[in-house]
Amino acid sequence: MSKQQKQQRPEEFTLTRRKLISRFGALGGILLTGCYTDFYRPPVIRGGLMGVADTLTMASQRMLMSNQQLVQEHDISEITENFPVWNQSDPDDEEYQRLKAGNYVDWRLPVSGLVNNPISLSLEDLKRMPSRTQTTMHICEQGWSAIAQWTGAPLLSVLQAAGGIKPEARYIMIDAYGGWYEGYDMFDVVHPQTILAYGMNGKDLPLGNGAPVRLRVERHCGYKQLKFIKSIQVVASVEGFGRGTGGLNSDFGFHWYAGA
Amino acid sequence: MPKPAKHWIYRHTPNARICHWIMVLSFFYLLYSGIMIFLHFPELYWGKVGFQGYPAIFKLEDWGISWELAEELGDRRWGRNYHYMFAWIFLINGLIYILWNGWQKKFYRKMLPTKQELSPPHLKSELKRHMKFRAAEGSAAAKYNVLQKLTYLIVLFILFPFMIISGFAQMPAFTAISPELIDMFGGRQTARTLHVICSLLLVLFVVVHLVQMVVTGVLNQLRGMITGKYEITSESSEASS
Numbered sequence: 001m002s003k004q005q006k007q008q009r010p011e012e013f014t015l016t017r018r019k020l021i022s023r024f025g026a027l028g029g030i031l032l033t034g035c036y037t038d039f040y041r042p043p044v045i046r047g048g049l050m051g052v053a054d055t056l057t058m059a060s061q062r063m064l065m066s067n068q069q070l071v072q073e074h075d076i077s078e079i080t081e082n083f084p085v086w087n088q089s090d091p092d093d094e095e096y097q098r099l100k101a102g103n104y105v106d107w108r109l110p111v112s113g114l115v116n117n118p119i120s121l122s123l124e125d126l127k128r129m130p131s132r133t134q135t136t137m138h139i140c141e142q143g144w145s146a147i148a149q150w151t152g153a154p155l156l157s158v159l160q161a162a163g164g165i166k167p168e169a170r171y172i173m174i175d176a177y178g179g180w181y182e183g184y185d186m187f188d189v190v191h192p193q194t195i196l197a198y199g200m201n202g203k204d205l206p207l208g209n210g211a212p213v214r215l216r217v218e219r220h221c222g223y224k225q226l227k228f229i230k231s232i233q234v235v236a237s238v239e240g241f242g243r244g245t246g247g248l249n250s251d252f253g254f255h256w257y258a259g260a
Numbered sequence: 261m262p263k264p265a266k267h268w269i270y271r272h273t274p275n276a277r278i279c280h281w282i283m284v285l286s287f288f289y290l291l292y293s294g295i296m297i298f299l300h301f302p303e304l305y306w307g308k309v310g311f312q313g314y315p316a317i318f319k320l321e322d323w324g325i326s327w328e329l330a331e332e333l334g335d336r337r338w339g340r341n342y343h344y345m346f347a348w349i350f351l352i353n354g355l356i357y358i359l360w361n362g363w364q365k366k367f368y369r370k371m372l373p374t375k376q377e378l379s380p381p382h383l384k385s386e387l388k389r390h391m392k393f394r395a396a397e398g399s400a401a402a403k404y405n406v407l408q409k410l411t412y413l414i415v416l417f418i419l420f421p422f423m424i425i426s427g428f429a430q431m432p433a434f435t436a437i438s439p440e441l442i443d444m445f446g447g448r449q450t451a452r453t454l455h456v457i458c459s460l461l462l463v464l465f466v467v468v469h470l471v472q473m474v475v476t477g478v479l480n481q482l483r484g485m486i487t488g489k490y491e492i493t494s495e496s497s498e499a500s501s
Contacts, residue, residue, distance in 0.1 A: 053345040061433040071432075072439035074308075084311045137308065137448065139432040142336060143301035144311035145448045219436050253337050255344070259433030 091178030117163030151199030299334025
């Protein structure tokens with residue numbers, strides 16, 4: 001992300017960053033009190049020892065990522081041929097099929113909820129925004145990994161285009177075609193490598209990899225890298241979405257935080 | 261004929277016993293859940309990348325278990341949740357054990373081999389004794405023997421940390437926290453493969469550990485690890501009485 005983009009960050013995000021940094025001053029009480037701050041815990045903590053383990057994993061990793069360092073970027077010579085197509089490869093959804101037939105010209109990305117100026121972006125709008133290209137490793141929770149180059153608009157810029165978020169905003173809920181949905185907290189939203197990718201390996205995002213737009217949220221396992229994006233909603237709470245755990249994967253019993 | 265004299269010693273401290281059994285439980289679950297996770301992707305690769313169709317260095321398919329069958333046998337959601345839960349229990353338990361014992365001199369006396377024990381003739385005779393499956397007797401049975409000490413040191417301070425670190429090197433968060441760690445292993449898939457190989461070494465350790473228990477007396481050893489009390493049959497007192 002260029003210097004200019006950093007300066008353009010709306011107040012909400014600077015505050016988020018500052019809040020984030022100030023929280024790390026808690027020192028000794030970090031493990032005890034830290035678990036109760038937003039970035040150290042999933043929106044809903046499971047019961048029992050499993051919930052304790054989830055929170056320990058998330059809190060310890062988030063502490064180690066507190067200065068929002070970038071993930072490793074690889075040389076383009078390391079890009080994997082035949083990047084796997086996992087999970088849904090062509091959503092069985094009438095609207096999606098119609099958009100696909102029209103080469104996604106009619107595809108729109110509504111950004112709504114707790115934003116100051118709700119908008120709806122076309123693929124062209126996204127492509128006109130400042131872009132970021134990154135060659136990163138995709139790590140699947142099942143065990144496989146592959147390297148690809150992704151090009152897209154930082155999620156942060158998209159929210160800026162919607163006038164920035166309101167102070168009570170805590171999570172971003174993203175809906176995908178085919179019934180998939182997933183929630184993310186602001187810690188991931190402000191990361192410079194969190195992008196809405198429309199390009200892969202220098203070409204348009206292929207169908208199997210989530211055309212026309214997928215999310216790259218690089219510090220997570222594959223199941224957080226939502227494909228076939230349909231809409232973005234900024235919310236204060238994950239309640240009311242699916243079973244209320246903050247994502248379809250966590251509804252299924254996976255850990256909401258997928259840093260591993 | 262005089263009866264062999266027997267006496268009791270306290271072989272294991274309470275903290276060693278508690279930590280041991282918590283470790284047994286967490287090791288069992290880590291192994292079981294690890295197998296569950298592995299079955300959902302029953303191939304191993306070398307280097308940075310690896311996926312279905314990429315040249316693998318190990319395929320369960322080659323051993324007669326098809327990908328579909330393996331997937332059916334495994335339960336990665338259950339496996340993943342329990343793997344993390346018991347990894348934390350294992351890690352915290354291990355840290356408590358090290359902190360609890362690390363500041364006590366007797367821990368080092370118990371665990372570290374002496375110069376005399378490390379001398380080639382002594383090592384040789386111990387190796388011979390082990391090959392013959394003969395248990396140590398008398399005062400020697402009260403202490404850990406040199407091969408036992410070395411094995412425990414390798415397991416505690418090399419294999420266990422290696423499992424934890426190679427686990428970290430597989431996590432996407434570590435591509436940001438410490439990509440050097442992943443590179444140190446030679447890539448994410450290499451870390452995964454070594455994680456599996458190291459777990460096999462630990463299973464080998466457990467098998468040998470259990471065989472040793474049978475050789476030296478299951479009841480006495482189990483009682484020793486549960487109550488701390490360990491029975492020693494003393495040869496010297498037998499001769500003198």
